[in-house]
Amino acid sequence: DAKTTQPNSMESNEEEPVHLPCNHSTISGTDYIHWYRQLPSQGPEYVIHGLTSNVNNRMASLAIAEDRKSSTLILHRATLRDAAVYYCILIPYNTDKLIFGTGTRLQVFP
Amino acid sequence: ETGVTQTPRHLVMGMTNKKSLKCEQHLGHNAMYWYKQSAKKPLELMFVYNFKEQTENNSVPSRFSPECPNSSHLFLHLHTLQPEDSALYLCASSLRSTSGQETQYFGPGTRLLVL
Numbered sequence: 048d049a050k051t052t053q054p055n056s057m058e059s060n061e062e063e064p065v066h067l068p069c070n071h072s073t074i075s076g077t078d079y080i081h082w083y084r085q086l087p088s089q090g091p092e093y094v095i096h097g098l099t100s101n102v103n104n105r106m107a108s109l110a111i112a113e114d115r116k117s118s119t120l121i122l123h124r125a126t127l128r129d130a131a132v133y134y135c136i137l138i139p140y141n142t143d144k145l146i147f148g149t150g151t152r153l154q155v156f157p
Numbered sequence: 158e159t160g161v162t163q164t165p166r167h168l169v170m171g172m173t174n175k176k177s178l179k180c181e182q183h184l185g186h187n188a189m190y191w192y193k194q195s196a197k198k199p200l201e202l203m204f205v206y207n208f209k210e211q212t213e214n215n216s217v218p219s220r221f222s223p224e225c226p227n228s229s230h231l232f233l234h235l236h237t238l239q240p241e242d243s244a245l246y247l248c249a250s251s252l253r254s255t256s257g258q259e260t261q262y263f264g265p266g267t268r269l270l271v272l
Binding site: 077078079081088089090091092093096098138139140141142143144145146147148149150 | 205
């Protein structure tokens with residue numbers, strides 16, 4: 048399984064943009080890049096996913112490098128509710144398995 | 158509200174007890190999963206069910222016994238557990254595809270303490 052590397056923790060102030068990086072240098076051409084987050088005392092929740100092009104949804108944006116060896120999850124205006132552990136996960140097209148790493152713990156300060 | 162419910166939310170049991178965790182999804186999905194999240198460790202996939210058939214057992218000890226009577230319900234039967242089995246047990250469901258774009262929906266988890 049292709050691996051991802053994320054910083055252990057990041058900090059942000061409320062209402063500022065947050066860029067959460069993920070390195071996946073061994074990604075294969077058919078791996079989708081998924082992001083999930085886990086709020087305190089909750090199960091993980093889906094945030095966004097993409098293959099090659101940048102993606103936007105109501106929660107976040109996903110910027111994917113041209114060589115696909117890295118990606119960045121962008122929260123445009125962090126809120127206190129965005130404090131969570133963010134997981135970057137690669138999913139091959141022919142499987143449904145989520146392999147979680149340790150993720151990035153995001154702290155948001157008022 | 159994620160559409161995936163788990164009961165109980167908290168459970169304390171002795172090593173000789175038998176208990177069951179229940180998961181129910183109201184999303185019309187056809188795949189269900191059990192994960193284990195121990196303190197300071199990543200989530201670990203335990204079991205996968207597709208259309209009620211077990212398709213993945215990630216080398217889980219036999220003291221954990223899953224059951225999937227239909228595509229909406231998933232159980233995890235527990236017996237003679239060890240203290241190191243104390244963890245958050247998460248259930249998830251998805252609409253099975255092989256596209257790599259499948260999204261899993263998680264329940265809130267059952268926090269288990271084995272004494």
